[in-house]
Amino acid sequence: MHWDVVWNNFEYFLIGAFPEGPLGGLAMSILLALGGIFGAFWLGLAAGLMRISKRRMVRLPAIIYIEIIRGTPLLMLIFWFYFLAPILLGQAMPEAQCALVALIIFTGAYIAEIVRAGVEALPKGQMEAARGTGLSRFQAQVYIILPQALFNMIPSFVNQFVSLTKDTSLAFIIGVNELTKAATQVNNRTLTSPTEIFITIAVLYFIVCYLLTEFSRKLEKRINRYQARTR
Amino acid sequence: MSMIEFHNVNKWYGDFHVLKDINESVESGEVLVICGPSGSGKSTLIRCVNRLEEYQKGHILIEGRDLHGDDVNVNELRSEIGIVFQQFNLYPHLSVLKNITLAPIKVRKTPKKDAEEMAMQLLERVGIHSQATKYPAELSGGQQQRVAIARALAMKPKIMLFDEPTSALDPEMINEVLNVMKDLAREGMTMLCVTHEMGFAREVADRVVFMDFGEILEQAPPDEFFRNPKHERTKLFLKEIL
Ligand SMILES: Nc1ncnc2c1ncn2[C@@H]1O[C@H](COP(=O)(O)OP(=O)(O)O)[C@@H](O)[C@H]1O
Numbered sequence: 425m426h427w428d429v430v431w432n433n434f435e436y437f438l439i440g441a442f443p444e445g446p447l448g449g450l451a452m453s454i455l456l457a458l459g460g461i462f463g464a465f466w467l468g469l470a471a472g473l474m475r476i477s478k479r480r481m482v483r484l485p486a487i488i489y490i491e492i493i494r495g496t497p498l499l500m501l502i503f504w505f506y507f508l509a510p511i512l513l514g515q516a517m518p519e520a521q522c523a524l525v526a527l528i529i530f531t532g533a534y535i536a537e538i539v540r541a542g543v544e545a546l547p548k549g550q551m552e553a554a555r556g557t558g559l560s561r562f563q564a565q566v567y568i569i570l571p572q573a574l575f576n577m578i579p580s581f582v583n584q585f586v587s588l589t590k591d592t593s594l595a596f597i598i599g600v601n602e603l604t605k606a607a608t609q610v611n612n613r614t615l616t617s618p619t620e621i622f623i624t625i626a627v628l629y630f631i632v633c634y635l636l637t638e639f640s641r642k643l644e645k646r647i648n649r650y651q652a653r654t655r
Numbered sequence: 656m657s658m659i660e661f662h663n664v665n666k667w668y669g670d671f672h673v674l675k676d677i678n679e680s681v682e683s684g685e686v687l688v689i690c691g692p693s694g695s696g697k698s699t700l701i702r703c704v705n706r707l708e709e710y711q712k713g714h715i716l717i718e719g720r721d722l723h724g725d726d727v728n729v730n731e732l733r734s735e736i737g738i739v740f741q742q743f744n745l746y747p748h749l750s751v752l753k754n755i756t757l758a759p760i761k762v763r764k765t766p767k768k769d770a771e772e773m774a775m776q777l778l779e780r781v782g783i784h785s786q787a788t789k790y791p792a793e794l795s796g797g798q799q800q801r802v803a804i805a806r807a808l809a810m811k812p813k814i815m816l817f818d819e820p821t822s823a824l825d826p827e828m829i830n831e832v833l834n835v836m837k838d839l840a841r842e843g844m845t846m847l848c849v850t851h852e853m854g855f856a857r858e859v860a861d862r863v864v865f866m867d868f869g870e871i872l873e874q875a876p877p878d879e880f881f882r883n884p885k886h887e888r889t890k891l892f893l894k895e896i897l
């Protein structure tokens with residue numbers, strides 16, 4: 425075993441050539457994941473709520489978006505943005521941005537389905553009670569439905585976010601400097617220790633996903649203490 | 656002018672004719688008890704009054720104004736008509752106090768402090784002011800239903816609708832809820848109550864209405880209704896529940 429290759433390049437795995445060169449490695453993977461989670465959450469929330477609207481013209485775009493994306497591999501989406509961006513925008517989009525947009529649009533569709541299911545799973549009486557006191561549909565969603573539904577959705581969200589974090593590795597295919605690319609670079613240069621390198625990479629991905637899951641467990645407990653002494 | 660008027664109200668669920676030519680009028684301060692077999696359309700009827708259900712034919716007037724008139728704002732309308740459900744439907748993620756103050760603060764723009772003061776008074780009125788900071792699931796069924804009544808009263812409604820408010824309660828809790836309803840009735844609230852509590856009907860109802868298969872078959876003051884039911888199906892129904 426040649427673990428020295430790993431140790432010599434460990435900083436490169438973590439942050440790439442930063443600060444002399446561009447940020448890369450695990451830091452870039454985490455940035456992609458965080459940006460993706462943030463974007464996908466809001467996109468998915470909006471699409472999910474549109475999906476359950478009473479108005480057809482609001483519902484339809486959401487249905488089309490969700491169904492198309494769920495039938496498309498993520499890798500394909502990443503390629504699309506990579507090759508289509510120059511045509512649509514007239515200039516190339518940086519690789520990392522292409523990957524981020526693809527991740528957001530891809531994960532957003534799944535978040536939307538989680539949101540739809542979560543809202544529909546609440547007892548109908550909650551909306552009726554809220555409307556019955558004169559709250560508008562929007563107010564009822566904001567104060568009554570979503571706080572309960574989003575809370576119930578936390579475990580599903582986390583599943584999706586863990587997937588997203590692992591999916592950032594696909595960005596490597598269009599040349600984004602993230603963890604998987606750092607690993608292949610070092611491996612191609614040294615050619616002596618692929619096993620050690622990819623074990624290290626796997627452990628790093630695992631740690632990030634594990635922390636994400638732990639964080640969500642804490643979050644769930646905390647909200648539990650605040651709002652749901654009840655369940 | 657009557658508080659509520661039903662004119663030839665008809666409603667269908669697809670092919671199923673659930674309300675058939677409902678004609679009725681309820682005066683201000685009147686307490687109407689609606690009874691009838693399960694599935695006869697009682698819930699549907701009272702839910703039409705605050706537009707939780709739509710009807711396809713006929714008119715419902717509240718103080719002379721058509722429920723579906725162009726000048727009617729549905730949220731404003733609903734805020735003046737309280738409804739209490741069989742399953743309480745309290746908001747489980749909010750404290751008792753917040754359950755009550757939410758609508759006054761968001762719909763009426765009542766300052767938070769005033770809303771809370773009013774909520775405490777209402778809780779006192781329904782006999783549970785010591786539970787204000789608790790969450791719904793920490794209360795008994797009877798207490799939850801009294802919170803639900805307080806929540807509806809917080810909007811100072813002109814009309815209160817009750818849909819089998821005691822049917823989901825353990826027997827020993829039924830009276831605490833009925834007593835709150837009786838107080839309301841004596842204070843002059845206009846009430847439509849779907850209930851099979853015939854003691855309640857005898858004591859405070861002005862009229863009892865019997866529904867079957869989406870029709871109002873007969874109606875009379877409670878004394879007469881119980882002593883001398885006219886329709887065969889009413890007799891059968893009364894024999895079953897009394
Ligand atoms: N959303 C609905 N779709 C179809 N049928 C319904 C719906 N809601 C109620 N019904 C039917 O309408 C009838 C009347 O219901 P309801 O008003 O709840 O009766 P009650 O309150 O007298 O028991 C029942 O036969 C019920 O099955």
Ligand SMILES: [Mg+2]
Pocket residue numbers: 697698699818819
């Ligand atoms: Mg009913």
